[in-house]
Amino acid sequence: MYLSSEQERMLxxxxxxxxxxxxxxxxxxxxxxxxxxxxxxxxxxxxxxxYKSIGDPGLAFLRDFADRGARVKTLTFLNPAGMDLENWxxxxxxxxxxxxxxxxxxxxxxxxxxxxxTCTPYLAGNLPRFREHIAWAESSAVSFANSVIGARTxxxxxxxALAAAITGLTPNYGLHLDExxxxxxxxxxxxxxxxxxxxxxxxxxxxxIVQNRVPFFRGIPRANTDNLKGLGAAMAASGAVALYHVDxxxxxxxxxxxxxxxxxxxxREELDETYxxxxxxxxxxxxxxxxxxxxxxEVIEIARLVEGKTLTRELWVCxxxxxxxVAERMGLDDVIERxxxxxxxxxxxxxxxxEDMFATTAVNSGKAATYLPSFCRQKVVFSNVRKLLEEA
Ligand code: F3S
Numbered sequence: 001m002y003l004s005s006e007q008e009r010m011l012x013x014x015x016x017x018x019x020x021x022x023x024x025x026x027x028x029x030x031x032x033x034x035x036x037x038x039x040x041x042x043x044x045x046x047x048x049x050x051y052k053s054i055g056d057p058g059l060a061f062l063r064d065f066a067d068r069g070a071r072v073k074t075l076t077f078l079n080p081a082g083m084d085l086e087n088w089x090x091x092x093x094x095x096x097x098x099x100x101x102x103x104x105x106x107x108x109x110x111x112x113x114x115x116x117x118t119c120t121p122y123l124a125g126n127l128p129r130f131r132e133h134i135a136w137a138e139s140s141a142v143s144f145a146n147s148v149i150g151a152r153t154x155x156x157x158x159x160x161a162l163a164a165a166i167t168g169l170t171p172n173y174g175l176h177l178d179e180x181x182x183x184x185x186x187x188x189x190x191x192x193x194x195x196x197x198x199x200x201x202x203x204x205x206x207x208x209i210v211q212n213r214v215p216f217f218r219g220i221p222r223a224n225t226d227n228l229k230g231l232g233a234a235m236a237a238s239g240a241v242a243l244y245h246v247d248x249x250x251x252x253x254x255x256x257x258x259x260x261x262x263x264x265x266x267x268r269e270e271l272d273e274t275y276x277x278x279x280x281x282x283x284x285x286x287x288x289x290x291x292x293x294x295x296x297x298e299v300i301e302i303a304r305l306v307e308g309k310t311l312t313r314e315l316w317v318c319x320x321x322x323x324x325x326v327a328e329r330m331g332l333d334d335v336i337e338r339x340x341x342x343x344x345x346x347x348x349x350x351x352x353x354x355e356d357m358f359a360t361t362a363v364n365s366g367k368a369a370t371y372l373p374s375f376c377r378q379k380v381v382f383s384n385v386r387k388l389l390e391e392a
Contacts, residue, residue, distance in 0.1 A: 001030045001171065002037045010167060018070045022163035029160055030171030039133050039172045043075040044165040045121050046113065047137035048158030050082035050351035051101040059104050065162075066110035073168035076113045077121040079138045080293070080318075081105060082353065085117070085346045091316075092357055113165065117346040118320035120229070120293040122149065125322065130251055133176055135164035139242070140292040140367060143232030146243040148225060150251035152176045155242045175243055183216035183245055183256055186263040190219055191271050195384035196230040196298075199223065200366025201274040202266060203234025203241075209264060212240040216258050218247045229292050234366025278369040281379030284362035287311075287341075287392045288349040289385055290318030291365035296326055298385075299343065303332040305389045306339035313392040314358070315341030318348045350375050362388045 003011065011027065013020040026038065048054045054062075082101045083093040093101075109115050118124050119138045128134050128151035136142050137156040145151040154174040156164065164170045174180050187206055193199055206215055215235070223231070223246065235241035245253040289302060294317055302317055317336060319327070324345040327333055333343050349361060349368055355377045362381035363369050372378040381388070 001027060001035050003027070007038055007169070016069060018065060018068050019166060022166050025159060025163045026167060026169060026171055030173065033171065033173040035171035035173040037172050038169040039176060040168055041074055041135045041164050041170050042132050043077070043121075043126050043128060043134045043136075044072070044161055045077045045079060045126070045136035045138060045141055046108070046158065046161045046165060047079040049079045049104065049108070049117055050347070051097060051104055052082045052351055052353055054104070056100070059100060059107070062104060062107040066107040070111050070166050072112045072165040074165060075126060076165040077124070077126045078108055078113060078115065078117045080119055080348045080351050081117040081346050082351050083347050084344050087342070087344070091342065091344065093353065094356070097353060111166070116321055118293050119348070120144075120295070120320055123293070123295055123323065124320040133170065135161055135170045137161040139236035139240075140229060140233035142242050143236050143244070144229050144292075146175055147232055147245065147250050148228050155240070181243060181252060182214065183258055183261060184213045185210050185215050186258050186261040187215045187217045188219055188263060188265045189217060191266065191268045193220065193223070193227070195364065195386070196227050197364040197366070197382065197384040198271060199227045199231040200234040200364070200369070201271045201278070203231040204238045204278065204366040204370060205266060205270050205274045206264070207235035207237065207239030207241050210235070210239055210241060212242070214243050214245070215241065216245045216247065216253070216256060216261070220246050220249065223249060224297070226295050226298055230365060233292050234370065237367040237370040275382060278366070278380060278382040280373060281360035281381050284313055284360045284381045284392070285358040286314035286316065286354075287362040287388045288316045288318065288354075288368070289364055290316070290344075291348055291350070291363065291368035293348065294319040294323065296323050299323060299327045299332055302385065302389070303335040305386060306341060307335050309339050311340040311392045313362075315339070315389075315392060316344045316349065317341065318344050321345040354378070362392070364388060
């Protein structure tokens with residue numbers, strides 16, 4: 001792989017031992033995947049933020065890096081943490097967990113990372129442009145950035161994202177290149193998709209079949225960005241889809257050649273079967289929405305649905321801190337709190353320790369429904385948000 005003289009100096013340790021170590025990691029990665037050179041990235045999203053995911057070894061690693069002077073070179077955001085960083089006590093997070101989580105956040109802050117913990121950085125102040133090269137780690141954010149925005153990122157792991165943040169570089173391979181962005185399977189949809197949960201069911205079904213290929217969807221006449229974030233998140237969870245195209249909708253779909261591609265058909269029957277397979281529970285202890293983190297439009301919708309009602313179950317609406325602040329300014333938090341629910345920032349149902357609080361969780365997210373049984377030992381009720389809130 002070609003390296004500029006400055007990049008060679010980084011590799012040789014002239015910019016410190018931490019930078020040299022991370023450059024070695026990126027060069028190795030580039031060699032494995034046949035990258036021709038390094039490219040600068042305009043932003044990074046780092047995963048491995050929750051204490052539940054990285055534990056004491058992860059915390060020790062991050063502290064060590066921060067203390068050795070690691071500082072980011074580019075705009076870097078964080079994936080969700082294991083708790084609401086402000087309201088953790090009210091939500092029943094154990095103090096020991098909270099202290100460790102805060103120490104992780106402090107290490108990231110010391111490195112110059114923006115301390116906003118969300119899987120929707122594009123809704124929280126980190127919006128890439130079409131064709132911009134970025135290095136993001138969280139799979140739903142990767143999918144949204146590639147597919148809906150047309151930015152370019154591979155699905156980074158925790159260490160490679162941190163390396164990109166500190167060097168400002170990523171190896172030029174995979175989804176940074178035009179050829180890897182071509183579709184390789186056609187998905188003909190013949191079903192009405194009304195709720196984001198329907199898009200989640202579609203994504204779960206398709207992701208299982210296509211795995212890490214690039215699907216091209218036909219037959220989706222309407223979808224808003226919340227529907228698309230739900231679709232991408234579910235495909236990234238049941239498969240490893242990092243890029244998809246929707247005919248007439250996503251920015252790179254026009255002019256893509258789909259002739260001769262393997263084709264799969266998805267109708268109501270497949271969606272109903274998916275709903276059935278993902279429903280493993282009956283009586284939910286809690287309804288948790290916001291996977292990926294809820295947009296303001298989704299928070300407004302939930303506030304309208306619960307206004308004047310009294311919920312008999314716990315309700316969390318997971319979102320970014322900035323969306324929560326706007327919701328508070330609009331009085332939506334009061335509406336949701338009066339009904340018995342909470343707007344929860346910085347975290348989500350998968351990376352917080354909900355297994356210590358609930359046994360059955362109701363969600364409207366195909367991704368959450370996929371992960372909750374294994375990551376959080378939950379039984380799952382999976383349905384659309386209207387139905388879940390009516391039942392609650
Ligand atoms: Fe985001 Fe957590 Fe879902 S990180 S995509 S809300 S599992």
